[in-house]
Amino acid sequence: MPYEPKAIEPKWQAYWREHAVFAAKVDPDKPKFYVLDMFPYPSGEGLHVGHPKGYIATDVFSRYKRMRGFNVLHPMGWDAFGLPAEQYAIETGTHPRATTARNVENFRRQLQSLGVDYDWSREINTTDPRYMRWTQWIFRKLYERDLAYLAEVPVSWCPALGTVLANEEIIDGRSERGGHPVVRTAMRQWMLRITAYADRLIDDLDEVDWPEPIKKMQREWVGRSVGTRIDFELANGADETIEVFTTRPDTLFGATYMVLAPEHPLVEKITTPEQRSEVERYVEATARRSERARIADAKEKTGVFTGAMAAHPVTGAPLPIWIADYVLATYGTGAVMAVPGHDQRDYEFAKGLDLPIVEVVSGGDLSEAAYAEDGISVGSDFLNGLSTSDAKQRMTDWLEEHGKGGRAVSYKLRDWLFSRQRYWGEPFPVIHLEDGTTALLDESELPLLLPELDDFKPSGEFEPPLARSREWLETTDPATGAPALRDTNTMPQWAGSCWYYLRFCDPNNEQAPWSEEAERYWMPVDLYVGGAEHAVLHLLYARFWHKVFYDLGLVHTVEPFQKLLNQGMVLGYSYRYYDDNLAGAEGVEPAVYSSSEVRIDGETATAIEGGAELKARWVRAEDVQRDADRRPIHPDIPGLVLEEVTEKMSKSRGNVVSPDDVIERYGTDSMRLYEMFMGPLDKGAPWSDAAIPGVHRFLQRAYRLLVEETGGGERLVDLADGPGTPDQQRLAARAIHGVTEDIEAMRFNTAISKLMVFSREIGRDAALSREVAEVFLLLLSPFAPHLAEELWQRLGHPQSLAAEPWPTADAALLEESTLTLAVQVNGKRRDEIEVPADADDETIRRAALASPAVARQLAGREPKRVIVVPGRLVNIVS
RNA sequence: GCCGGAGUGGCGAAACUGGUAUACGCAGGGGACUCAAAAUCCCCCGGCUUCACGGCCGUGCGGGUUCAAAUCCCGCCUCCGGCACCA
Structure with missing residues (x-):
């Protein structure tokens, strides 16, 4: 039987789950390592292959750190309040809670199929009353410290949609959805006094290990x-x-x-x-x-x-x-x-x-x-x-x-507008009294849950949906019994994501948002990986809250995220043309244009001939046809040549690739390996299905290294006992050294290439030895954990290799006895010489000058200077 | 306009502190195995030139520093991302 990921992968995912292999527990005797992914909003569309890039990277690194003896915390959860579920609710009447639950199910299934080592016992959901309770609790703290206040703030109000719009939702003074007019008007809203922390938000950046461009963007955003x-x-x-x-x-x-x-x-x-x-x-x-x-x-x-x-x-x-x-x-x-x-x-x-x-x-x-x-x-x-x-x-x-x-x-930084006129968010734990004052709800009354509604539309002019439920809205002041009103705003999506990394330390605590013990042990986050689009807002808001927590004595570090890494975007090939059906009206036959017939000026496109205003359209990648010259053409409009562009994957561009399909064809290990092999983690690159067979073949070779086919079945290959031949030992030492260095520096692409070289060379001259085979599997395991576990088991190990110690290289084996040096004449490579590793400069110099190629280049001239670069080359200047 | 990042084979890329440019993979070409195909394995694969040995050119473009530059400096070009009158 050949390598069968479909048999191997579910088996090991079940094993990890059943044996709680990745459950993290506070253990003061072990050094901790906290790896965090930016948790996703579980959208209805599910994951595309761009999302997992960061998750796979953190998985590789956390598996590696675990093998290096660290107590690893690697959790996952859901940033589940948000607009799409609410809009869906407005359109269909489906409660956002139902939509969210369904989407979470799908996301969890997809993430689990990637085999990432999350501790699922720590899964959190920002919409869960047990979580929301503490988000509201934090708001109380902000209010008590005078960091939350009500103010009349001008906002963009769209009467037709009955809601306030963000700048990016407004195009030419009209709403992006529907094209309704938008007016600037003042509304009474919650503000958070982030400006009180402006200096610290700049100055404390010196404490963290973040990419310099991100620090710079944050400094400029605060704009002192x-x-x-x-x-x-x-x-x-x-x-x-x-x-x-x-x-x-x-x-x-x-x-x-x-x-x-x-x-x-x-x-x-x-x-x-x-x-x-x-x-x-x-x-x-x-x-x-x-x-x-x-x-x-x-x-x-x-x-x-x-x-x-x-x-x-x-x-x-x-x-x-x-x-x-x-x-x-x-x-x-x-x-x-x-x-x-x-x-x-x-x-x-x-x-x-x-x-x-x-x-x-x-x-x-x-x-x-x-x-x-x-x-x-x-x-x-x-x-x-x-x-x-x-x-x-x-x-x-x-x-x-x-x-x-x-x-x-x-400062450029302004206070943070913290109200949203929506349903699907955290209600504010306050009441408004008839005398115009505002009072906090008592801690014992948290969580304040959302009212149950069956209509989620705004309830009228300036009235958010929460105002629909009179019985929720109208309440009494527990202190005096006087009538009072609840606040009809909800918190923005940022609220939940501003402190989730702390909840992960202690997710089931019912007495406090987190315990001091858990916070002292796990914090700060040692490695935080996510998209660069959160470079400013999310990271700035979370840092602000963290500093408030610090002032309250709730956390012991000034900054939450020690090291930050932005994964590059996975792009997709999309296929574009233009037409003049600007409003997207149905049943019309628009005039169509190929990109060569269109002039682009800023955000508007016009026809070169005639000057009509045009809108870009996309053909789904799988529907694109090719003409005789291999040019992409429209499937239904004859002769319309499409423009191939690489851009961010999105449904509207028709260039989304689902991990489900890739896993179905090649298995998770192949997809993981490909995503890490594409190039440097922080660089964007277009997804190419055509390149996956390459890494898949590598995994097949790895499998055949240890398993051979017999008549009807398969068996473990015969392995030599002991440490292997001197050559094999040297290869293993070099692989350990190189792969370790690359993983430490998050250079996963070159780590994988070293594994490819190792697997090809290792069985070349002699039968593979057991020890060398085990080294190979351990080095491979962070990248392709399912295959590595399977082969590890077939070698006779009853336990998962997740807790095996990472191999170490014998320094003596890394030393070479002879070196190959390049010989240059006037900076150009002309020959190479082999010398003992301990040869002195004079010996090397003589060997270089003895080269016939050098003599030919010198043509009788005397060398003016000979430069010996140890271990590298000799340059003869004439 | 300003800020950041990047330009290396047909393609994704490597070269870590200035020291043998193109590792590894994809695509392509050739061969072995096979009745044949698939799979697998081996070899070739920047350009020009030479029968060959070899030579010349080559990391977006133009200069410079250096024994030596993809890497450092100066001046440009292109692409991607972010920001937008910040007094």
């Missing part, structure tokens, strides 16, 4: 900038000041006007009657435009004069106050002092509206552009002659002395 606050008084003596933040206080003498964001609260107050109608029109127009649209025509700067004037803090000169949408209400103070000579945006605005531009830093040419670089201050009174950095100091000191400003720090 150090500068000066300046107070501008109104020129008419009104009792208002405009506060401004700037990183260039040295240019204060160059300020020729002020600009407020249209949403700035002072706009209303200071606008003069003559300007009022124009200002109101502008403010209204800005509110109607989406943030995206505002950004899109950033080049054209518009604005309106308010009629009011501010006084220059030093000279007292009047500065006209404008409003313009290039000033953002959400950054700094929502107001800027405009220095058109030295800020490009102010320059463009001033040019467009004919406002004065003055030079206060020398070095540029203001007739061309603003000069934003450093220089020497000019036309700036007491700053004249100072360098930019000295002038900044001097001006800030002056402002402090005169009570008109001072040093300040500003």
Whole structure:
């Protein structure tokens, strides 16, 4: 019988489960290792071959660490609140709980078929009341620490969908689904004071072993900038000041006007009657435009004069106050002092509206552009002659002395909007009293469960679905018996994923979210693997919560994730064309275009001929036909050549490959091996079915190394006793050394190639010895655990190899007795020589010069220099 | 525009600290085994040139540093990802 993964793999998956081989228990006598995957949202579509890449990598590494004597924690669970289940509920009436349960079943089955060494006894689900209870408990802690507060926040409200939309759900001011209008409006919502942790979120990045680009993105997201606050008084003596933040206080003498964001609260107050109608029109127009649209025509700067004037803090000169949408209400103070000579945006605005531009830093040419670089201050009174950095100091000191400003720090980071107007999330453990105050539910009342509904749509204007259940909504204050209302918002999906790594340490605890003992033993996460798309938000939010836990004494480390790794995306080949049926209407015959007939400009596609606006369409990869030139063509539209692109796998692109199909054909071990062999873990690569037979053949060879076919059955091959021939021992030592190094560095692709070489060479000169065969199986086992276990058992071992010690290489066997050195003449390789490993430079030099190829190259010239690089080469310079 | 990452055979890739460019795998070609095919095993496989030995060129492009550059430096080009007027 040949290698039969279908017989072997389920057998070992059952064995691991039944013998609880991967169950993790606190054991103070053993070093721990906590490996974590970013847990998935169990979508209805199931896994595609891109998802498991990270899971397989953590599996390889955790199996390796276990064999190295570590007590490994490798858990899995479900981030199961979320929009798709709710949308499905709105459409079909199916309760999200039912959808979620079904999807979890399917995901668990698929993950288990990969043979990953999860400790399934620790499985968690964020929608489980036993989990949700503690998420709400954490919210109480945040509230008690004044890190959660209610605020009126502008959001994008879509009346037709009855819900608030995120920026990415809005296209051209309309909802992505359905194309309904969206308006900006203020709503009372929960906010989390993440900005209180801004400095620590930047500074503590120095503590962790993360890819530098990710750290950088996080630092920039927090966006700390150090500068000066300046107070501008109104020129008419009104009792208002405009506060401004700037990183260039040295240019204060160059300020020729002020600009407020249209949403700035002072706009209303200071606008003069003559300007009022124009200002109101502008403010209204800005509110109607989406943030995206505002950004899109950033080049054209518009604005309106308010009629009011501010006084220059030093000279007292009047500065006209404008409003313009290039000033953002959400950054700094929502107001800027405009220095058109030295800020490009102010320059463009001033040019467009004919406002004065003055030079206060020398070095540029203001007739061309603003000069934003450093220089020497000019036309700036007491700053004249100072360098930019000295002038900044001097001006800030002056402002402090005169009570008109001072040093300040500003962040890009904003507080975290923590409410969602949805059903399928954690309800807030609070009640709202009639006097307008808010009170926390007592711990004993947790979890606060969702009301049972059969209609999940929003219940009306500004009313989330939770408002549908009056009996849930209307309650009483347990303290006073007074009537009270529950909060109709739910928490965002982030809530559950912000602390799940802590729950995994102690998933069944009913007294606390986790015990101190478990946290002290398992934390921090030693290796965290997931997609780079979570580089900023998830990791920043989780770090924020962790720091709060630290301040509460609930965790003992400042940072949760010690080492982070982003797996590259598995891409799929998709096949694209275009048509002019923009709305996707049915029953029409759209004009179709091949990509060569289409012009792409940003996000819009137009026909080169005729200029009609077009939309991209995809043909499912399995439906694509080929013409005589092997070009991909449309199956139904004759002659339409498709464009082959490699992009992210998704259902809409028709390029999804399911692991179920791959496992059915080749087995899990082959799929695992292929995913690790494709290339470096952190690099993206297109999935290719055609390459799998290569690794599958390797596993077949591995199987035949130990099992031979007889007439009707099979038997173990005859193995030599003892450690094997000297050659075999050397090969084994080298394989152990190389594979170990590669796994430590997470270079799984090269580890596998070393295993391929090892298996090919090992039986070449003599019968395989038992010891060498065992080394091979142990090295193979993290990658192809099912096959390795099977063969290990056939060698007569009654126990799983999961707990076997990892082999070690005998250092003496790694040393070579002779070395092959390349011989170069003037840097070009001309020959090679064989020398004893301990040969001295003089011997090597003589051997190299004795080479006939060298003599031919030198053609009688004397070598000027001979460079001997130990163990590598000899370079003769002539 | 800014920030990050990457460009090496027909393809996925390797070369770890500057030291023999293309390991390993896919596809392709040839051979062995077979009545035949599949499977398996062995060999070849960057380009140009030479009967051959060999020679020349070659890691996106152009320069540079070095005895020696895929690797370091300067200037560009292309692709992928992220961010978007941050005062």
